[in-house]
Amino acid sequence: MGDGDDSEWREYNIHGENEQVDIFASTEVDYDTLYYTCRDGRLQQANEGASDDDSIVVRSETNWHKSTGMSVCRGSELLCSYLLKHPYVINNKRTLELGCGTGLVGIVIMKHLNPASMLLTDGDLEVLKNMRHNVQENGLKPDENHLACPQLIWGKKSAQKFKDKNGAQDVIMAADCLYIPQSITNLWELVDQVLTNTGVFLYVAGETQCDFDRVVKSGLEFGFVHCPGENWADDSEENKQYPVRLFRRKI
Ligand SMILES: C[S@@+](CC[C@H](N)C(=O)[O-])C[C@H]1O[C@@H](n2cnc3c(N)ncnc32)[C@H](O)[C@@H]1O
Known part of the structure; x- marks a missing residue:
């Protein structure tokens, strides 16, 4: 799965290289198991132990053990x-x-x-480590069926290397x-380095996330435009505040 190639990067590094304080400090790791089903074009939480061929099981931490990515976010x-x-x-798209x-998202994609x-x-x-555990728990095998779970730290430096190894991608996604x-x-x-010219970037962000205007402005500097006509939200009030947003390269 690529464990051997991983660098010692932790999420709290993004708060500055000299940051000594661990803002995600917690001492105990406590896991929840979440069950989901995918029916009628919707993801739904299921009861504990739900198991049929369609169900998905995800290990998620109840407290953040030094990273926000240890639990499932609404995005x-x-x-x-x-x-x-x-x-x-x-x-039929190359998806990242x-x-x-x-x-959770990649497991749903692979299964459905x-x-x-x-x-x-x-x-x-x-x-x-937790994500790779979840992938295996759902019966998926990386390196088979065109699935891989590599480390990827954002930025120009890793982008070129990643593209050389994995090729350009048709769809890139980021949630919360x-x-x-x-x-x-x-x-x-x-995204600029790895997305194909005709590719789409899907972006979901709740209200605790960066100011969306700032994200759009930065995207424009890289030649990406937000396409509000292609955004999506379901009927819930929550999702209207929290749509899936779509970006394309400016032609
Ligand atoms: C709030 S979590 C969201 C996780 C997941 N997308 C979800 O919605 O449940 C943010 C994730 O982004 C990752 N992340 C943040 N900055 C990153 C960076 N510069 N490079 C790679 N990953 C990063 C973190 O490690 C964390 O797993």
Whole structure:
């Protein structure tokens, strides 16, 4: 799965190289097991122990053990529902998720949609371990069926290397990943380097995330435009505040 190649990167590194304080400090690791089903084009939480061929099981921490990616954020769940309702977005596409956390989105994609390939990535070492555990628990085997789970830290430096190894991608996704402004440029550098010319970037962000205008402005500097006509929200009030947003390269 690529463990041997991983660098010692932890999410709290983004708060500055000289940052000694661990803002995610917690001493005990306590896991929850979450069950989901994908029916009628929707992701839904299921009862404990739900198990049929369609169900998905995800290990998620009840407290943040030094990374926000150890638990499932709402953005991931909303992104899953969007993709299940719009399967053509993924069908036969080379697909990459950034900051994938527990891996929920990629697992849903692998079990219910039909990507040409799926790259589930995160920068944080502990998050990667948990995500790879979840992938296996759902009966998926990386390196088979065009699935891989490599480490990917955003920014120009890693982007070129990643593209040389994995090729350009048709769809790139990020859910609830931008909560400090210092990360915005790094994320766009990565998307700019790796997305094909006709590709789409899907972005979901709740209200605790970076100011969306700032994300749009930075995207424009890299030649990406927000396409509000292609955004998606379901009927819930929550999701209207929290749509799946779509970006394309400016032609
Ligand atoms: C709030 S979590 C969201 C996880 C998941 N997308 C979800 O919605 O459940 C943000 C994730 O982004 C990752 N991340 C943040 N900055 C990153 C960076 N510069 N490079 C790679 N991963 C990063 C973190 O490790 C974390 O797993």
